[in-house]
Amino acid sequence: MSEMNVSDEAIIRIRNMQKWYGQFHVLRDINLEVFKGERIVVCGPSGSGKSTMIRCINRLEEHQQGMIEVDGIELTDDLKNIDTIRREIGMVFQHFNLFPHLTVLENCTLAPIWVRKMAKKDAEEIAMNYLSRVKIPNQAGKYPGQLSGGQQQRVAIARALCMSPKVMLFDEPTSALDPEMIKEVLDVMIELAQEGMTMICVTHEMGFAREVANRVIFMDAGQIIEENDPESFFNNPQSERTQLFLSQILGH
Amino acid sequence: MANVSYLRTEDAPILPPPVSDTGISGWLRRHVLSTMNDFSSLGAGTRSVLMAVLTLLLLYYGLSALWGIIDFAFVKAVWSDPEGLKRGVCTTTAQGGVATGEVGACWPYVEAKLKLFIYGRYPESELWRPNLVFALLAAGLGWIIVDKAPARRFMGLVMLSVFPLVALILLTGAHVDLSRTGMIAMAVTGVVLMLAGHLGLRGGLGEILLAFGGGVRLIGALFLIIAIVMFVMSLDYGLEKVPTDFWGGLLVTLVVALTGIVASLPLGIVLALGRRSSLPLFRILSITFIEFWRGVPLISVLFMSSVMLPLFLPEGTDFDKLLRALIGVALFSSAYMAENIRGGLQAIPSGQYEGAAALGLSYNQSMRMIILPQALKIVIPGIVNTFISLFKDTTLVLIIGLFDLLGMVQSTFTDPSWATPVTSATGYLVCAVTFWVFCFSMSRYSVHLERKLHTGHQR
Numbered sequence: 213m214s215e216m217n218v219s220d221e222a223i224i225r226i227r228n229m230q231k232w233y234g235q236f237h238v239l240r241d242i243n244l245e246v247f248k249g250e251r252i253v254v255c256g257p258s259g260s261g262k263s264t265m266i267r268c269i270n271r272l273e274e275h276q277q278g279m280i281e282v283d284g285i286e287l288t289d290d291l292k293n294i295d296t297i298r299r300e301i302g303m304v305f306q307h308f309n310l311f312p313h314l315t316v317l318e319n320c321t322l323a324p325i326w327v328r329k330m331a332k333k334d335a336e337e338i339a340m341n342y343l344s345r346v347k348i349p350n351q352a353g354k355y356p357g358q359l360s361g362g363q364q365q366r367v368a369i370a371r372a373l374c375m376s377p378k379v380m381l382f383d384e385p386t387s388a389l390d391p392e393m394i395k396e397v398l399d400v401m402i403e404l405a406q407e408g409m410t411m412i413c414v415t416h417e418m419g420f421a422r423e424v425a426n427r428v429i430f431m432d433a434g435q436i437i438e439e440n441d442p443e444s445f446f447n448n449p450q451s452e453r454t455q456l457f458l459s460q461i462l463g464h
Numbered sequence: 465m466a467n468v469s470y471l472r473t474e475d476a477p478i479l480p481p482p483v484s485d486t487g488i489s490g491w492l493r494r495h496v497l498s499t500m501n502d503f504s505s506l507g508a509g510t511r512s513v514l515m516a517v518l519t520l521l522l523l524y525y526g527l528s529a530l531w532g533i534i535d536f537a538f539v540k541a542v543w544s545d546p547e548g549l550k551r552g553v554c555t556t557t558a559q560g561g562v563a564t565g566e567v568g569a570c571w572p573y574v575e576a577k578l579k580l581f582i583y584g585r586y587p588e589s590e591l592w593r594p595n596l597v598f599a600l601l602a603a604g605l606g607w608i609i610v611d612k613a614p615a616r617r618f619m620g621l622v623m624l625s626v627f628p629l630v631a632l633i634l635l636t637g638a639h640v641d642l643s644r645t646g647m648i649a650m651a652v653t654g655v656v657l658m659l660a661g662h663l664g665l666r667g668g669l670g671e672i673l674l675a676f677g678g679g680v681r682l683i684g685a686l687f688l689i690i691a692i693v694m695f696v697m698s699l700d701y702g703l704e705k706v707p708t709d710f711w712g713g714l715l716v717t718l719v720v721a722l723t724g725i726v727a728s729l730p731l732g733i734v735l736a737l738g739r740r741s742s743l744p745l746f747r748i749l750s751i752t753f754i755e756f757w758r759g760v761p762l763i764s765v766l767f768m769s770s771v772m773l774p775l776f777l778p779e780g781t782d783f784d785k786l787l788r789a790l791i792g793v794a795l796f797s798s799a800y801m802a803e804n805i806r807g808g809l810q811a812i813p814s815g816q817y818e819g820a821a822a823l824g825l826s827y828n829q830s831m832r833m834i835i836l837p838q839a840l841k842i843v844i845p846g847i848v849n850t851f852i853s854l855f856k857d858t859t860l861v862l863i864i865g866l867f868d869l870l871g872m873v874q875s876t877f878t879d880p881s882w883a884t885p886v887t888s889a890t891g892y893l894v895c896a897v898t899f900w901v902f903c904f905s906m907s908r909y910s911v912h913l914e915r916k917l918h919t920g921h922q923r
Contacts, residue, residue, distance in 0.1 A: 272818050299824040309819030312919060313837050322833065323823035355919040375823060 218426060219248040223379060223410055224269060229278035231268065238264050239275065240434045246379070246412060251405045253421040253442075254414045256431035257457060262414045265431070266381045269412070270301045283378060299327060302372030306384040308364045310356040310371070316343070317352040320371045328375065335374070342370040346400050362393030366400055373404075380404065382413040416461060422446060430454045537893065540568030550576070554884040561884070569890045570882075577876045581894065584712015584867055590704060593634045594715050600627060601718075609909065611916065624726065629696050635711070635719070637703035642694050651691035657684025665828075678828055679746065682734070708786035712867040714898065716786070720793055720858040720868065725851050727794035732801025737831065739806055750802070757799035762857055765792045770864040789861050797854045804846040808839030841917045848910035852903045870895050 224246035231239035238261050246252060254262045267273040268280060271287055271294045280287045282297045311319050320339035324330040330338075343349045346366035348359075356364050365385055372380060382401065386394045398420050405411055405424045415421070421428050421442055428445040430438045430453075438445070438454045449455045483490070496519070500512040542563065545553040554570035555561025574581070583594055604623040607613050632638070661681025711719070738750030757765070769788040777783060812835055820830035840847070862871040873891040876882065 270822055272821060295824055295826065298822060301822070303822035305815060305819065305822075307813075307815050309815040309822075311816065311819065311834055311838075313841065313917070323825060326829050326833070327824040357919055371823070 218250050221248050222246065223248050223283055225279070225281040227279045229268065229275045229280060231264065231273065231275045238434050239268070242278070242436060244436065246410065248410055249408050250410055250427060251425050252412045252427045252429060253425040254412065254429045254431060255416060255421070260431040261434040262431045263383050266383060266412055266414055269381060270298050270303055299375060300378045301381060302375060302377035302379070303381045304365070304368050304372055304383065304385045306387050308368045310364055310368055312356050315353055315355055316367050319356065319367060320374045324374050339370070339374050342373045346370045360393060361389045362396045365389065365397045369400055379410045379412070382411065382415065384414050386415065386417055418446070418462065430457065536568040536889070540566055542567060542570050542572060545572035550881045551884050554886055559885065567886050569893060570884055570886050573882045573887055573890060574894055576882065580713060580872050580876060581869060582714045584715060584872055585710045586706060586712070586715065587710065590706060597631045597634050600630065629693065632697065633701060633703070635706065637705040638697050639700040639705060640697045642698040647691050647694045650687050650694065654684045654688030654691055657681070657687060708784055711786065713872040714869045716861065716866055717858050717868040720790060720861060721855040723790045724793040724797045724854045728797035728801040728850070728854070731794070731798035732805050733836065735798060735802035736805035736809060739802065740809060754799045754802050757796050758803070762796055762860055763863060765796050766860060766864050785864065786866060789864060789866060793854070793858070797850060800850050801847065804843050804850055805839060807846065808843035809835065811842050812839050844910050844914050848906055852906055855903055856899060869898060
């Protein structure tokens with residue numbers, strides 16, 4: 213699948229990005245270009261900075277040095293730019309972060325109505341459309357607390373898609389799920405990838421990476437250690453750290 | 465090795481719970497008898513006997529206290545005074561009255577003083593005005609409280625905007641002599657600030673206003689509201705003016721409590737958000753405000769408002785005593801409210817903020833639609849707690865010469881024509897029951913609200 217149409221037009225550019233938490237240097241000299249239509253999987257041991265890196269892309273975390281550019285707009289302190297960029301980037305979190313006091317449908321229509329200024333009827337139509345695509349249109353009137361983890365995560369994906377984002381960020385979307393629910397979420401993500409969505413996924417699902425990704429990035433200690441197409445990455449890892457990591461997670 | 469293989473061929477039947485666990489007998493067995501039916505050893509037997517004795521003793525004391533109240537309020541009570549004997553009807557022959565036995569509550573006294581208890585010295589001919597306010601209040605609150613009533617949101621807005629103005633006009637009679645220029649200046653300032661804030665939020669007026677736009681707009685709105693209130697109050701509606709010195713009783717209690725309740729919630733929200741703001745100016749102002757008001761007892765706030773404030777104001781400024789108390793109470797309770805709400809804000813996981821931000825919602829939007837609805841729901845018990853204590857604290861206005869329900873009741877004790885041994889007990893009983901009814905209703909409504917807003921979730 214890695215042959216799928218990747219354009220040579222970069223939608224995200226990260227150059228020499230540095231970030232510190234207090235004294236601790238969490239992200240060290242990150243350089244990354246993401247092209248339209250790319251499906252990138254970011255992996256690495258816990259604490260390696262992979263979540264922090266993708267959270268910098270929509271400014272949930274602030275970087276201190278270097279440059280991040282999304283769709284031609286540079287991320288600075290300018291609140292307007294941040295809002296514009298966030299509108300174009302969808303994000304799915306490990307713990308879903310659905311709004312528990314709103315129904316599934318309201319979760320999906322909130323941002324289109326208030327941020328995109330869409331008419332309520334149109335927003336609901338679009339939301340139902342996406343809820344059908346993640347295969348839970350019949351749960352639209354329920355509250356998130358009444359759904360299973362897998363269903364909640366699919367709602368979260370639909371919610372992000374309702375904003376018609378140009379890029380989707382996935383921050384360990386299956387890590388909080390019971391094993392029997394992982395597949396239903398991955399299936400939705402695979403479908404999304406097949407439709408040509410630009411995706412950056414932080415995940416430990418190596419099967420997913422093999423099937424969907426056109427590039428796998430390995431991070432350790434706040435740096436990008438190695439990146440390659442999945443074939444070469446899994447079969448012929450270059451760095452010792454990558455080899456160690458792969459042997460640990462593919463051990464049994 | 466043991467055989468580990470097992471295969472279920474038939475589902476185990478689904479059964480109802482054992483009878484001993486259900487119904488009244490089940491409840492009694494589990495919660496009462498289970499502590500006193502174990503005689504298997506000497507220790508257990510002793511404990512069972514002890515528990516039984518304690519249970520009976522508590523039952524006895526509880527019931528006799530309850531009986532005491534019923535006996536006083538109903539059985540031995542004097543219900544009517546057909547001959548107009550006043551104190552005579554509630555005193556025994558030995559005390560100079562006509563009652564033959566022991567006397568309980570003296571209800572004729574309450575009947576005679578009921579107007580004082582409810583309205584204070586509000587002029588007899590104008591009593592329709594507070595009555596109308598009470599009726600409007602009851603109707604409006606009733607409308608909002610009933611879950612299925614239509615246009616509840618709209619009624620809520622009316623109760624928060626139009627009703628206070630109408631009540632103010634009706635109760636005071638309006639026609640206050642206020643300077644027109646001051647009013648216009650206030651209104652213009654308000655409109656200008658609101659416009660500036662609005663444009664600022666859209667990014668038209670640079671970085672600083674982009675950050676502070678919301679606050680500027682809020683202050684502008686406040687100015688405009690004050691101007692509108694001043695304007696409305698300056699008009700002549702043909703009502704006789706009733707100075708607040710004549711107000712009293714339940715009327716004052718409700719005015720002080722409701723003003724405090726209605727003002728403290730929005731003020732508390734602003735202060736709580738301010739205290740968590742990343743902008744140092746807002747944070748420091750909020751912390752200073754909260755810590756000042758929380759650190760001062762309400763009594764000294766009231767004293768300050770009535771004794772010290774006039775010293776600071778320019779000479780000749782006449783600032784209504786009740787109004788001063790109202791402002792004091794509102795600011796005081798808003799500090800407590802702010803800390804309540806801050807507790808709720810802290811309970812919201814950061815994922816909710818991130819989820820809202822990742823969707824592109826602005827700070828104001830995410831607060832209004834995501835964070836505050838959840839935070840306020842969590843702290844409903846705390847909010848209602850503050851409301852209830854505020855309601856009861858209104859009795860403190862007595863010390864600055866305002867006569868609320870309790871003050872009014874106490875003031876009637878000095879009336880020699882009703883001086884009997886049971887007068888004060890009767891008065892205090894009326895007072896206690898009235899307060900209890902109001903506070904308990906608030907408490908029940910809060911429980912109902914919590915249940916209604918529960919959407920069965922973990923995050």
